[in-house]
Amino acid sequence: MKIDGGCHCGAITYEAEIDPEKVGICHCTDCQTLSGSAFRINLVVPEDDFRLLSGEPKTYVKIGDSGAQRAQTFCPECGSPIYSTSVGDGPKFFNIRLGTARQRDELPPKFQYWFRSAQRWLTDLDSVPKFEKQ
Ligand SMILES: [Zn+2]
Numbered sequence: 832m833k834i835d836g837g838c839h840c841g842a843i844t845y846e847a848e849i850d851p852e853k854v855g856i857c858h859c860t861d862c863q864t865l866s867g868s869a870f871r872i873n874l875v876v877p878e879d880d881f882r883l884l885s886g887e888p889k890t891y892v893k894i895g896d897s898g899a900q901r902a903q904t905f906c907p908e909c910g911s912p913i914y915s916t917s918v919g920d921g922p923k924f925f926n927i928r929l930g931t932a933r934q935r936d937e938l939p940p941k942f943q944y945w946f947r948s949a950q951r952w953l954t955d956l957d958s959v960p961k962f963e964k965q
């Protein structure tokens with residue numbers, strides 16, 4: 832499936848060819864901090880299936896639990912996270928941040944990982960009062 836998207840301010844835009852089965856929620860503590868939210872949703876694509884159309888993302892390299900370095904890219908203007916990928920040579924996969932994709936409504940998550948650090952209230956979200964607007 833072809834998707835396109837970009838950051839909030841519009842400086843960075845991209846397109847990608849993705850597999851809708853490869854949409855996953857990551858509950859790791861790094862994703863909680865880096866996204867500023869309870870979890871992050873990723874679309875995993877081989878590097879070759881991702882094409883940057885405009886802008887130049889800034890990169891922050893973090894060290895994961897495994898000790899591996901992981902490049903986190905984001906818009907230098909508005910801070911929107913764009914994707915993460917491995918550091919160094921060899922074939923790469925990009926974890927596109929789902930919220931940047933225009934087609935996100937059509938891409939429900941298919942699996943969840945690092946669930947051991949998931950916020951426990953997530954499973955009770957249905958019972959939390961909801962307002963259609965602010
Ligand atoms: Zn931006």
Ligand SMILES: [Zn+2]
Binds near residue numbers: 858863
């Ligand atoms: Zn994570």
